Amino acid sequence: MHIVVTGGAGFLGVRLARTLLAQGSVALAGAAPRPITRLTLVDRAAPPADLAGDARVTTVIGDLNALLQPDAQGATPAVPPDTNAVVHLAAAVSGECEADFDLGLRSNLDATRALLQACRALGTQPVFVFSSSLAVFGHTAEQPMPPIIEDDTLPTPQNSYGIQKFMCEQLVADCTRKGFVRGRNVRLMTVSVRPGRPNGAASSFLSGIVREPLAGERAVCPVPPETPVALSSPTRTIEGLVRALQASDAEWGPRTALNLPAVSTTAGEMVAALARVAGPEVAALVDWVPDAHITRLIGSWPAGMNAQRAARLGLRADTSFDDIVRAYVRETAAPAR
Amino acid sequence: MHIVVTGGAGFLGVRLARTLLAQGSVALAGAAPRPITRLTLVDRAAPPADLAGDARVTTVIGDLNALLQPDAQGATPAVPPDTNAVVHLAAAVSGECEADFDLGLRSNLDATRALLQACRALGTQPVFVFSSSLAVFGHTAEQPMPPIIEDDTLPTPQNSYGIQKFMCEQLVADCTRKGFVRGRNVRLMTVSVRPGRPNGAASSFLSGIVREPLAGERAVCPVPPETPVALSSPTRTIEGLVRALQASDAEWGPRTALNLPAVSTTAGEMVAALARVAGPEVAALVDWVPDAHITRLIGSWPAGMNAQRAARLGLRADTSFDDIVRAYVRETAAPAR
Numbered sequence: 001m002h003i004v005v006t007g008g009a010g011f012l013g014v015r016l017a018r019t020l021l022a023q024g025s026v027a028l029a030g031a032a033p034r035p036i037t038r039l040t041l042v043d044r045a046a047p048p049a050d051l052a053g054d055a056r057v058t059t060v061i062g063d064l065n066a067l068l069q070p071d072a073q074g075a076t077p078a079v080p081p082d083t084n085a086v087v088h089l090a091a092a093v094s095g096e097c098e099a100d101f102d103l104g105l106r107s108n109l110d111a112t113r114a115l116l117q118a119c120r121a122l123g124t125q126p127v128f129v130f131s132s133s134l135a136v137f138g139h140t141a142e143q144p145m146p147p148i149i150e151d152d153t154l155p156t157p158q159n160s161y162g163i164q165k166f167m168c169e170q171l172v173a174d175c176t177r178k179g180f181v182r183g184r185n186v187r188l189m190t191v192s193v194r195p196g197r198p199n200g201a202a203s204s205f206l207s208g209i210v211r212e213p214l215a216g217e218r219a220v221c222p223v224p225p226e227t228p229v230a231l232s233s234p235t236r237t238i239e240g241l242v243r244a245l246q247a248s249d250a251e252w253g254p255r256t257a258l259n260l261p262a263v264s265t266t267a268g269e270m271v272a273a274l275a276r277v278a279g280p281e282v283a284a285l286v287d288w289v290p291d292a293h294i295t296r297l298i299g300s301w302p303a304g305m306n307a308q309r310a311a312r313l314g315l316r317a318d319t320s321f322d323d324i325v326r327a328y329v330r331e332t333a334a335p336a337r
Numbered sequence: 338m339h340i341v342v343t344g345g346a347g348f349l350g351v352r353l354a355r356t357l358l359a360q361g362s363v364a365l366a367g368a369a370p371r372p373i374t375r376l377t378l379v380d381r382a383a384p385p386a387d388l389a390g391d392a393r394v395t396t397v398i399g400d401l402n403a404l405l406q407p408d409a410q411g412a413t414p415a416v417p418p419d420t421n422a423v424v425h426l427a428a429a430v431s432g433e434c435e436a437d438f439d440l441g442l443r444s445n446l447d448a449t450r451a452l453l454q455a456c457r458a459l460g461t462q463p464v465f466v467f468s469s470s471l472a473v474f475g476h477t478a479e480q481p482m483p484p485i486i487e488d489d490t491l492p493t494p495q496n497s498y499g500i501q502k503f504m505c506e507q508l509v510a511d512c513t514r515k516g517f518v519r520g521r522n523v524r525l526m527t528v529s530v531r532p533g534r535p536n537g538a539a540s541s542f543l544s545g546i547v548r549e550p551l552a553g554e555r556a557v558c559p560v561p562p563e564t565p566v567a568l569s570s571p572t573r574t575i576e577g578l579v580r581a582l583q584a585s586d587a588e589w590g591p592r593t594a595l596n597l598p599a600v601s602t603t604a605g606e607m608v609a610a611l612a613r614v615a616g617p618e619v620a621a622l623v624d625w626v627p628d629a630h631i632t633r634l635i636g637s638w639p640a641g642m643n644a645q646r647a648a649r650l651g652l653r654a655d656t657s658f659d660d661i662v663r664a665y666v667r668e669t670a671a672p673a674r
Contacts, residue, residue: 101515105450113442143591154491156593163511167504174500178438254480256493 001026001034002082003245006064006115007089008041009048011194012131012237016087017041017051019238028085029127029182030248042067042078043090064090065106068114070121079118085127085245086181088115093201094135094161094297101160108164113171120180128181129244130172132257134189134230135162138300147228149302151259151309158300159202173255184244185257189232189305192270192321193328202297206231209267210274210325213285214332222291225268228303232262233324236317243313253309261317263324264304270321277325338363338371339419340582343401343452344426345378346385348531349468349574353424354378354388356575365422366464366519367585379404379415380427401427402443405451407458416455422464422582423518425452430538431472431498431634438497445501450508457517465518466581467509469594471526471567472499475637484565486639488596488646495637496539510592521581522594526569526642529607529658530665539634543568546604547611547662550622551669559628562605565640569599570661573654580650588650598654600661601641607658614662 003020007013017039020026025033041047042060051057060067060077067078075081090111097104112130119126138158139145146153157163169185176183194207205222206229212219232240240260244252252258265273275283307315318324340357344350354376357363362370378384379397388394397404397414404415412418427448434441449467456463475495476482483490494500506522513520531544542559543566549556569577577597581589589595602610612620644652655661 101511143593152491154489154593156591157507157511158514160511160515163507167507170494170500170504174438174494174497177495178497254493256480256491 001028001036002038002040002080002084003036004040004042004079004083004086005089006042006078006086007091009043009045010089011196012191012234013041013043013089014047014051015234015238016089016241017047017057019242021054021056027246030246030251040080064111065114068111068118070118074121076118079115079122081122083119083122083126085129086115086119087129087131087241087245088112089131091131092161093199094159095200095202097161097164098159098202098297104160104164108161109167112168116171116175116181120175125179125182127245128172128175128183129241130168130183130185131241132165132169132185132187133162134187134259134262134301134305135159136166136169136187136257137302138162140300145302147302148304148306149259150306159297169257176255182249183255184247184252185255186240186244187257187259188237188240189230189260189262191234191237192231193324194234195332202294205294206270209271209286210328213274213282214278214329218285218287220287220289221267221271222289222294223267223298224290224295225266225271225288227267227295227299228264229267229270229298230262230264230302230304231321231324232260233318233327235327236261240310240315243315247313251313258309259305259307261307261310261315262305263318263321265321273321273325276322277329338365338373339375339377339417339421340373341377341379341416341420341423342426343379343415343423344428346380346382347426348533349528349571350378350380350426351384351388352571352575353426353578354384354394356579358391358393364583367583367588377417401448402451405448405455407455411458413455416452416459418459420456420459420463422466423452423456424466424468424578424582425449426468428468429498430536431496432537432539434498434501435496435539435634441497441501445498446504449505453508453512453518457512462516462519464582465509465512465520466578467505467520467522468578469502469506469522469524470499471524471596471599471638471642472496473503473506473524473594474639475499477637482639484639485641485643486596487643496634506594513592519586520592521584521589522592523577523581524594524596525574525577526567526597526599528571528574529568530661531571532669539631542631543607546608546623547665550611550619551615551666555622555624557624557626558604558608559626559631560604560635561627561632562603562608562625564604564632564636565601566604566607566635567599567601567639567641568658568661569597570655570664572664573598577647577652580652584650590646595646596642596644598644598647598652599642600655600658602658610658610662614659614666
């Protein structure tokens with residue numbers, strides 16, 4: 001069993017890789033479990049040493065679009081001939097796509113298209129898990145959206161990242177219908193708490209306002225406290241991706257995207273949870289400095305998901321943001337109250 | 338006022354060009370009417386003599402993707418610098434896209450993207466009318482769809498043509514949000530009765546079963562009589578495109594696509610209308626020879642539209658398919674009963 005993970009050195013990619021290697025085998029698309037003999041991690045950067053040192057791991061480092069250019073024999077470094085499944089996590093994030101329209105199209109639409117074509121060229125119909133995003137949903141004064149999203153709610157993206165993700169969902173669906181891949185479109189919620197450093201995502205602060213105070217650093221919350229957010233812990237998010245790999249075609253259902261479950265909360269409640277778990281002096285390290293651009297972008301995203309399809313697959317939201325903070329504290333051994 | 342029409346030598350393009358030239362001026366996006374000083378028709382073929390001979394008409398003949406490659410100065414033959422509006426009708430049709438996946442992506446997605454980039458390069462925010470299609474809607478046994486489509490029904494395309502049109506809608510919406518163009522996504526219904534010859538559209542027979550018998554020729558209907566179809570006459574379709582050009586941003590409303598109104602009927606009822614208008618001996622020229630592939634494709638399309646947004650713009654469906662047949666007979670001076 002050979003699985004390719006794009007963005008395999010990123011936060012979710014690394015976590016997925018560790019989960020899959022620990023699990024050891026995968027019941028791909030509902031088939032009998034087979035051992036993972038090879039895990040190819042494709043990224044611009046190298047993965048951490050524990051992954052790079054695993055005998056089952058191959059690293060392919062470079063620009064994804066370049067790595068998807070077929071050679072004279074039609075082979076591509078990013079998608080070796082014996083690939084059974086691809087989990088496509090690599091993407092330009094929301095802030096980058098908003099700042100550079102062409103970069104977003106190249107990194108998200110073109111790369112996904114090339115990746116699908118590389119899978120098609122294999123002729124073996126690999127499972128293709130596409131990480132879409134709740135950013136496909138959005139509302140403005142002129143474009144209403146229900147506050148709670150159903151599985152068949154019409155996406156009306158209000159940023160280029162969401163537009164590109166939604167376009168890719170369509171392409172994955174059509175390549176599935178055509179028998180090129182066995183696609184699973186999965187819409188990830190905003191993942192919090194991400195460890196590490198801030199990234200270019202407009203939602204980056206939704207980890208920062210917990211992570212930085214727990215490390216004793218001040219953090220800026222650029223949206224008003226009442227801003228609703230739909231969150232998922234890293235653990236629940238990885239569960240969703242693994243379930244997508246393992247669900248049979250019948251379990252998975254339609255080619256439209258599946259919304260992962262979310263904890264519905266607000267920026268203010270997140271910081272209140274931080275105070276409850278780590279103490280008010282930690283929560284006091286958050287500075288509330290609204291940024292109009294980020295407030296508009298994050299404020300256009302949905303507040304919650306009625307993730308019925310996900311529930312039928314056994315996927316549940318985190319119990320509370322307090323529990324998410326507690327789990328983060330446990331994992332990082334940050335000072336808990 | 339300079340308007341570019343891609344697919345300008347095609348059936349709808351020619352009809353739109355004649356309508357615009359006869360009208361003489363356009364109230365572009367709700368502004369005061371201004372005379373049309375130039376109409377550029379872009380197509381692989383030359384337009385008819387009456388258009389080519391009009392002093393206001395410029396013809397640009399060639400492959401659209403090639404004509405959208407910018408030269409060293411960034412100019413493109415298909416989108417001259419003084420372009421005020423583009424009506425993008427050129428497309429590979431449903432049958433072609435289903436037969437050749439890559440052709441569909443090139444002719445529909447890549448060409449629309451290049452056209453939007455050429456408009457963006459002008460820096461003048463031209464009006465951009467994109468002809469999408471009811472083919473964005475589709476259902477299968479696993480993918481239910483309401484029988485009557487609302488303006489916010491989630492499209493679930495069941496063919497590559499519909500997928501590509503829906504992807505282009507997203508790109509037009511985002512280019513509008515970014516201020517590159519003033520986009521109007523318009524979903525056209527199946528146009529019937531088209532004059533001329535059959536084309537590569539899976540829906541081509543929906544004109545053929547009327548047109549050919551009226552010309553004394555036999556025609557095959559490849560779907561069962563009870564197959565529901567959502568139709569619009571050429572006249573009503575052109576009305577919709579002209580309204581899209583002339584609606585102000587406020588009248589037009591959201592960047593999501595607008596469904597044009599449709600007459601809801603069935604293949605059997607169409608032939609019954611033909612019998613009523615032209616006589617049973619004409620209708621008897623239709624041979625019912627079901628084709629599984631076409632039945633699946635057409636059978637996945639919606640039966641009707643609750644086109645509320647279109648109604649607010651004053652757009653109405655044809656009164657009946659009988660009236661559509663009568664109008665076709667009148668226009669083509671075919672023998673009426």
